[in-house]
Amino acid sequence: MQKNQKPKPIRDLGLMRALIAKHKRFDSLFAILGIFVIASLTVTLLILFIDLVIDGYPRFSIDFFGNFPSRRAARAGILSAWVGSSLVLVVTFLSAVPLGIAAGVYLEEYAKKNWLSDLIEINVSNLAGVPSIIYGLLALGLFVYQFGLGQTILTAGLTLALLMLPIVIVSTREAIRAIPVHIREAAYAVGATKWQVCLQHVIPYSYGGILTGVIIGMARAIGETAPIITIGALTFIAFLPPSPVGLEAPFINFDWLNAGFTVLPIQMFNWISRPQLAFHMNAAATGAVIIMLTLLMNGAAIKIRYNIRKKIKW
Amino acid sequence: MVKKKIVQKSKHNEVVKAESKDLNFFYADGTQALKKVNLPVYENKITALIGPSGCGKSTFLRSFNRMHDLYPGNRYEGEIILYPDNTNILDKRVDPIEVRMRISMVFQKPNPFPKSLYENVAYGLRVRGETNKRVLDDKVEEALKGASLWKEAQGRLHDLAFNLSGGQQQRLCIARALATEPEIMLFDEPTSALDPIATMNIEELMAGLKQKLSILIVTHNMQQAARISDYTAYMYLGSLVEHDQTNQIFTNPSKKETEDYITGKFG
Numbered sequence: 178m179q180k181n182q183k184p185k186p187i188r189d190l191g192l193m194r195a196l197i198a199k200h201k202r203f204d205s206l207f208a209i210l211g212i213f214v215i216a217s218l219t220v221t222l223l224i225l226f227i228d229l230v231i232d233g234y235p236r237f238s239i240d241f242f243g244n245f246p247s248r249r250a251a252r253a254g255i256l257s258a259w260v261g262s263s264l265v266l267v268v269t270f271l272s273a274v275p276l277g278i279a280a281g282v283y284l285e286e287y288a289k290k291n292w293l294s295d296l297i298e299i300n301v302s303n304l305a306g307v308p309s310i311i312y313g314l315l316a317l318g319l320f321v322y323q324f325g326l327g328q329t330i331l332t333a334g335l336t337l338a339l340l341m342l343p344i345v346i347v348s349t350r351e352a353i354r355a356i357p358v359h360i361r362e363a364a365y366a367v368g369a370t371k372w373q374v375c376l377q378h379v380i381p382y383s384y385g386g387i388l389t390g391v392i393i394g395m396a397r398a399i400g401e402t403a404p405i406i407t408i409g410a411l412t413f414i415a416f417l418p419p420s421p422v423g424l425e426a427p428f429i430n431f432d433w434l435n436a437g438f439t440v441l442p443i444q445m446f447n448w449i450s451r452p453q454l455a456f457h458m459n460a461a462a463t464g465a466v467i468i469m470l471t472l473l474m475n476g477a478a479i480k481i482r483y484n485i486r487k488k489i490k491w
Numbered sequence: 492m493v494k495k496k497i498v499q500k501s502k503h504n505e506v507v508k509a510e511s512k513d514l515n516f517f518y519a520d521g522t523q524a525l526k527k528v529n530l531p532v533y534e535n536k537i538t539a540l541i542g543p544s545g546c547g548k549s550t551f552l553r554s555f556n557r558m559h560d561l562y563p564g565n566r567y568e569g570e571i572i573l574y575p576d577n578t579n580i581l582d583k584r585v586d587p588i589e590v591r592m593r594i595s596m597v598f599q600k601p602n603p604f605p606k607s608l609y610e611n612v613a614y615g616l617r618v619r620g621e622t623n624k625r626v627l628d629d630k631v632e633e634a635l636k637g638a639s640l641w642k643e644a645q646g647r648l649h650d651l652a653f654n655l656s657g658g659q660q661q662r663l664c665i666a667r668a669l670a671t672e673p674e675i676m677l678f679d680e681p682t683s684a685l686d687p688i689a690t691m692n693i694e695e696l697m698a699g700l701k702q703k704l705s706i707l708i709v710t711h712n713m714q715q716a717a718r719i720s721d722y723t724a725y726m727y728l729g730s731l732v733e734h735d736q737t738n739q740i741f742t743n744p745s746k747k748e749t750e751d752y753i754t755g756k757f758g
Contacts, residue, residue, distance in 0.1 A: 289563060359602040365561060367615035367667065368592040377614075382605060488651070489605045 226468050233462025241462060245415040246444065250455030255463055257414045258444035261330070262399060264418060264433055265440055268334020269398050273341040274391055280342075281349025281387075282375055305343035312340050313407025321408055328409040330418060331434040336404050341394035348390020352383030385485030392478040396471045402442040413447065414439045441467050503722070503736065505533035508705040509555070509580075509594075509675060512570040516550055519564025524550040526729040527569070532675060537697060537706040539720035539737065541713055543752070547729040548709045552677050555580070555707065556594045557587035573674070592619065595668035596677040600684050601660035603652035603667070608635075608644050611652050611663055615671035630670050637703075638666035639696055658689025665696065676700065678708040682715065694719050713753060717741050725749045 244254025284301075288294045316336035326332045356379060364374045380387075418436030439447075441463055448460035509532040516525035524547045532538050540548040550559075557580065559565040570579045573593065580590045595615070603611050612631045613621075621627055631648070635641040640662040647654075652663055661681060668676055678697070682690040697706060697719055710716050716723050717737060724734040725748075733740065733749045744750045751757040 357602075359598055359600055360604065362558065362561070363598065363602040363604065363664070363667075364614075366556060366558065366591055366596040366598075367618060367671065368588050369614075369618045370588060373618060378604065489653075 226465065229461045229465040229468065233458055233460075233465050236458050236462040237465075241459075246413055246447075247415075250453060250459055253448075253456070253459055255441065255444055255459075255466070257417060258439050258441045258463070259466075260417055261410075261414075261438035262440040264330050264421075265333045265337060265405075265438065266395060266399060268331060268434070269337040269341060270391075270395065272335060273338035273345055273394065276338075277342050277345025277391075277394075278349050278380070278387060281346045281353065282379065284346070285350050285353040286371065286375055286379060301343050301346050305347060308403075309340055309401050310403040310407060312336055313404030315339070316404060316408050327435065328411075328437060329435045330438045332408050333405055333410060333438065333440070334434075336408055337398040337401060340401060340404065341391075341398050344394035344397065345387070345390050348393070349383065349387050352386025352390075353379055355386065356382050382489060385482050385489075389478045389482045392474050392481070396474040396478075399470055399474070400442055400467055402440075402446060405440055405443055406446075410443050411437050411439050441470075503533070505531075505536060507531045507574055508534040509571060509573045511551070511554070512572065513568075514551070514554065514571060514581075515568035516547075516554060516559070517566045517568075519562065524729050525554070528726075528729075528731045530724055530731055530734055532705050532707050533722060534705050535701050535703075536721040537701050537708060537719055538722045538724065539716035540707070540709045540724050540726060541711075541716050541752075542726035542732075543757075544711075546726045548726050549679055550729075551726070552679055552707060552709050553596075555675065555677055556591045556596050557581070558596070560587045592671065593673060594675045594677060595671060595673035596679065597661070597664050597668050597681050599680040601657055601664055603655075603660050603663050605651065605653060607649045608652055608655070608663060609648040612666045612670050615667060619671065631666075634666040634670035635663075637669045637700070638662045639692065639699075640666055656689070658685050658692060661685060661689065661693060662696065665693070665700075669700070673704060675705045675707060678706065678710075680709055680711055683711060690715075713741075725752060727752070 240252075241254045242259065243256055244252060245256050246258075247253040280301075284294065284297065288297075313336065316332060316339065320326045320332045320335055321328060326335075360378065360382070361374065364378045369377070414437060418433040418438060419430065421430065421433050445460045445463040445467070448456040448463065451457075511528050511530050514525055514528040514530075515523060517523050526547075528547075528551060530538075530551075540551060542548050553559055554567060555571060559567070567581045569581070571581050572578070573580050578585060580594075604614065606614075609631055612634050613627050616627055616630055621630075632641065635644050640659060643655075643659060644663070652660060655663060661684075665676075665681075682693050685693065694715065697708070700706060701721075708716075708720065720737045722734065723737045723740040725732045725740065725744075725746075727748060733744060733746045735745070740749060741753060744753060748757075
């Protein structure tokens, strides 16, 4: 040993190394556990999806998307179902998004923080967890019977909007909370009103998070079956709703809102409940379409969030 | 009352631009952050507020643009009179937005909006309803020149503000505050997040700015207060201990506490 060396605080290097090695074992143990859980989930989903694709593969063709359902499995298609799903989603989007954003902004920026706002907050979070069939029952009582909207695209769209609303509200609030206080104060300090701050700062800056919530909500809505069955969607439908755009003035009509309809998951449910195996093939193909749509939407959400995060760094 | 221009002269024989009178401030949880503070802000002078952390200097500064109104439960007592029109800016009948249009603020951390340089500087004007492109262009240029950022910003007005360095961002924030031609500018430790060179730039900038307006600055850095300010106020535990010409405070303070703080015996 050298003479001038100061006394080391570490007395026993061997003991310390053993201790670190022991702690590190927990590190790797946890990492392995995590990988196992994630892998088993992903693999399950993947197997399910591949199975659907294999089962339904013979049915994938232009005709499948262009044909109405039919008594003969080989000629049946999902035209009325995907058109119905799209139109319902348009209604859902147009009603849930403005309402949800407005509610989120109000709760975050305008509402006084007291027991009432706490109560509303708890309620909104809980609404996101309510089983969807409950929304179906509510819609049946409220929209179909009380408001007399009938078993229409409008009713279905509004029902799914109820389902999606809490997701939009929660993600709007979270996105708004992520805006740093000093940016908000900067806007107020130059003399902006609350409304100007919301419109010109809060909403644009939380846009990414809001959009993510909207897309995830839509992805959930597209697969919902229970509430749509409850309000009485048709299961066999061989016609399309009136077109929203016409060739004659005023070029836009809203008759489609009052049309009967079916949606993708109901079509799938219908086919799977038939005894003939050929129809099961159709159901598998429809399932694959739904999963692909959901994955596409979630992928878009992730991409949008990534792009916006890259642009805004606080 | 007869409407006439009230020119308030102080004991220092300066023109008073604003003045706090027996200002008390209470946060929502009931803590009293300011205790009977009487402090003038002189026209075309830099007044520096110094004191240990938590002494209320930032609270005092943020009373001048009613920033505390953004959070519920905060309460002011007393007055801050703005001259020459003799308005009590703490009066409930005076809209805080009107106050913020007359008194602008630069924050501790550079806080540009995630927008372009141009939009950052033009924002205050847009809020005031200015839509004429030519007027906006002119005022943005003028403000950027005033904040000595024009040379660097000229070619990249439509770049995002985040692409600037920290010091440039802070000068952009000064330009934003300057564009609306405020009567007073508040600086809340504007250089505490910046490196020495950026700090020097901003200090030089402030010395030029006082030709046009009055400045109130909170600083943790006593050398900075000594370098740039004309008047210095020392605060402790929510009270104003001493207020005098800067060289007086730093060379010959009248109170023992001030001297202890300045010489580093305390704080």
